[in-house]
Amino acid sequence: MNAIADIADVAERYVKLVLAMGQHDASYVDAYYGPPDWQAEATAQQLTLADLATKAQAALAYLPSRDGLPQELALRALNLSKQLLALLARVEMLQGNQLGFDEESARLYDAVSPHHERAYYADLVTEIDALLPGAGTVSERVNTFRAQLIIPADKLRAVMDAAIRAGRERSLQHIALPEEEDFVLEFVSDKPWSGYNWYKGNYQSVIQINTDLPVYIDRAVDLGCHEAYPGHHVYNVLLERDLVRGKGWVEYCIYPLYSPQSLIAEGTANYGIELSFTDEERLAFEQQVLYPLAGLEPALAPRYAQLNRLLAKLSYADNDIARQYLQGTLTREEALEWLVNVRLYPAEKSAQRLQFYDAMGAYVINYNLGQDMAKAYVERQGNTRAAHWAAFRDLMSSPRVPSDLLT
Incomplete structure (x- = not known):
């Protein structure tokens, strides 16, 4: 044989x-x-x-x-x-x-998200309550504060271009890419997601940003890194160059969305954000570059960064809400209430999020659980930032599967 x-x-x-x-x-x-x-x-x-x-x-x-x-x-x-x-x-x-939510995520994505009760998130919501004191619910105060930080439509392309360029510069310091790699940036509407990378082969991507809902200033770095550099675009370029062309592994010329590959793709794309920018570097870049480009008040940046660090700790509420909603233990109205008062989404984004759950099922785990699994794996490979970049690059161009990240 x-x-x-x-x-x-x-x-x-x-x-x-x-x-x-x-x-x-x-x-x-x-x-x-x-x-x-x-x-x-x-x-x-x-x-x-x-x-x-x-x-x-x-x-x-x-x-x-x-x-x-x-x-x-x-x-x-x-x-x-x-x-x-x-x-x-x-x-x-x-x-x-x-399939039940956990069985679906295990069989499609080779991973299962932890379960948390609503009380698990209460202390985090209390911290946000203290950060933004005042009248109204915590959710209302969060969204009132964030309303000051929407990128104006006529500034969106300039802000996104700057964020993607910064991610690319940081990525190229650690990952060599083909000279001909490139992407096209488009703005679209009527989608259940906020951003998407459509990889076309020959090292080319189409990156789409959904403008149905307001795009907040922090999303520029998030989307730029996640969809482009060092996220999906880099991931697909490396697979094409190193595995499809380099080794003749034809299985990587295709990407089935509902598969373990998605946990690696989404997890590395999300981890790539913090790998590209430390908290201090990101704050400085947003305050000095992106806020002025968007015409927003730079003095708001430190408090907004602090708020976003707390909101990020609520991310697993997405998985818990999706699981209960899709299994029928939360009604649509109850799921919307969780999204507003636990996840602290605005009402309009909460409705869009339910559309995502309905369309994508357990796929939601790939973002936060995938990020945590990729981070843990990469950071076990060394203690320096350079070592983390090297392990990150190797993970993105290897056949490693999600369950293998645990060892």
Whole structure:
């Protein structure tokens, strides 16, 4: 048995199966830049969901044992196994099998988020209450304060350009990228997400920012790093250069959204924000560059940064609300109330967030749990910022799977 050839065979089968799944689920294939005839074949064949399950199980059975394989090959085989198992779970879901939130996240994303009761978040809300004293609910005060920090529509492109440029400069100090890599920035509306990277292959991305709701000044760095540098754009460029072109690993020419790859992608994209900017560096950059570009009052920056650090600690409320809402233990009205008074979202964003849960299910865990898993893994690899960048870069261009980040 030639393990290398067998894994390569399964990789090709996997790509074709993901393309075939895309015929049943329009959002399943997030990016593809492999052979065009494989896409045409998937369109022409129109495999049934039952066919897909049978073929995925056969591909899994054909994978060689990882025992005795070199580490890189073993990781590649493990990654293909996890991705195929996630595809099978998605087939079941499309066939009408309703998975519980934790089972869905385990089978699709290879991870399960911790559970917290509402009382867990109460002390954090109390801290925010103390930071922003006054009349009205904590949520009302948070959103009144944040209303001063909306980027005007006519300033949004300049602010986003500056934030992305800063992220790129910091990334290039640690990660070499192809000279031809580039992106197009677009502003869109009527979406359930705030930002998106559509990777097109050949080291090119289309980055979209949703303008349905106000874009606050802190989102410039968040979105710039997450969607572009050192986040999704860099991640996809590295996969294409190092794995698809460099090693001939065809499985990385396609990205199925509902798969363990998403936890790595979203987790590294979120961790890349704090890797690019320490709290002090970010405050200085926003106060000295972004606030003036947006025409906002720079004196508000320190207090807003403090507020955002506290709000970030509430992020797991998103997972707890989504889990209870999707499993029916919170009604729509109760979920909205949690989002406003626990997560401290404005009412309009809370409604948009429910749209996201409805559309994406357990995908929400990939952002905060993924970030924490990526951070813990990267920071175990060394004690310096340079070591963290090196481990981060290696993680983004490796076949490592989410559960493997725990060891």
